[in-house]
Amino acid sequence: MKQPLIVIEAAATGYNSEVVLRDVGLTVYPDDFIGIIGPNGGGKTTLVKLILGLQPLFSGKVLFPSGKPRMGYLPQASQVDRSFPITVKELISSGMKSRNTLIPYLNAGQKQRLEEMIREAGLQRYANKPIGELSGGQLQKALLCRALIDDPQLLILDEPNTHVDKQFEQELYRWLKRLNQQMAILLVSHDIGTISPLIKSIACVNETLHYHPSNQISEEVLKVYHCPVDVIAHGPVPHRVLKSHDHE
Ligand SMILES: Nc1ncnc2c1ncn2[C@@H]1O[C@H](COP(=O)(O)OP(=O)(O)O)[C@@H](O)[C@H]1O
Numbered sequence: 001m002k003q004p005l006i007v008i009e010a011a012a013t014g015y016n017s018e019v020v021l022r023d024v025g026l027t028v029y030p031d032d033f034i035g036i037i038g039p040n041g042g043g044k045t046t047l048v049k050l051i052l053g054l055q056p057l058f059s060g061k062v063l064f065p066s067g068k069p070r071m072g073y074l075p076q077a078s079q080v081d082r083s084f085p086i087t088v089k090e091l092i093s094s095g096m097k098s099r100n101t102l103i104p105y106l107n108a109g110q111k112q113r114l115e116e117m118i119r120e121a122g123l124q125r126y127a128n129k130p131i132g133e134l135s136g137g138q139l140q141k142a143l144l145c146r147a148l149i150d151d152p153q154l155l156i157l158d159e160p161n162t163h164v165d166k167q168f169e170q171e172l173y174r175w176l177k178r179l180n181q182q183m184a185i186l187l188v189s190h191d192i193g194t195i196s197p198l199i200k201s202i203a204c205v206n207e208t209l210h211y212h213p214s215n216q217i218s219e220e221v222l223k224v225y226h227c228p229v230d231v232i233a234h235g236p237v238p239h240r241v242l243k244s245h246d247h248e
């Protein structure tokens with residue numbers, strides 16, 4: 001039996017003294033790919049921040065049975081200030097936690113890793129440009145590089161597919177599928193239709209968490225969970241067609 005990376009038990013958190021998530025239970029294993037869905041304001045980002053240690057734990061437990069795993073985090077786009085004056089290279093290398101921030105340059109190994117990530121994302125032309133010059137999809141790629149640069153055991157992405165085009169979305173999903181062979185992934189999305197071929201299980205977050213150990217969920221179940229999300233996200237294209245869609 002493999003050891004879980006994270007065990008959350010009866011956890012509650014919120015802002016000031018207001019509880020926004022209660023009685024949350026979730027276990028994350030090293031090869032998991034969990035889709036976190038739920039309505040706006042349901043607490044998805046708050047859950048992510050709780051796992052990252054950025055939220056106070058009001059009650060319950062957040063345990064790391066084999067030590068705190070390395071975590072990579074791609075924040076929700078609305079929380080990133082695009083006018084912030086840093087280059088793509090600087091943005092990506094800011095994800096290096098091992099980096100000595102008192103020394104303004106990278107060592108040889110870090111430089112090599114940085115170049116490798118920039119190449120993988122196809123961002124060579126933009127490496128020394130300010131992040132404000134990137135398209136939505138390119139910015140998400142740079143943020144993903146930042147999340148990956150320290151080789152995380154758990155990758156957390158908060159709505160990476162907003163403000164990006166369909167081509168980027170497909171590219172991202174292929175990338176995530178490959179990454180899941182080496183790390184656990186938590187993918188927050190309001191669009192269960194497009195992520196369902198990718199994920200292995202579903203966590204429905206709306207004040208509390210309902211775990212669903214499969215990548216398919218019916219509208220009826222979503223209703224029972226009070227979890228209204230866009231089950232069919234592409235107008236006339238039925239959900240079924242998307243399920244058989246091959247991301248390889
Ligand atoms: N910094 C904050 N201060 C106070 N309340 C917040 C803050 N961030 C989020 N909230 C509230 O917590 C609830 C959950 O928000 P959030 O986790 O962002 O939901 P989601 O990511 O599912 O849209 C919402 O009611 C929201 O208004």
Ligand SMILES: [Mg+2]
Pocket residue numbers: 044045046076158
């Ligand atoms: Mg959110």
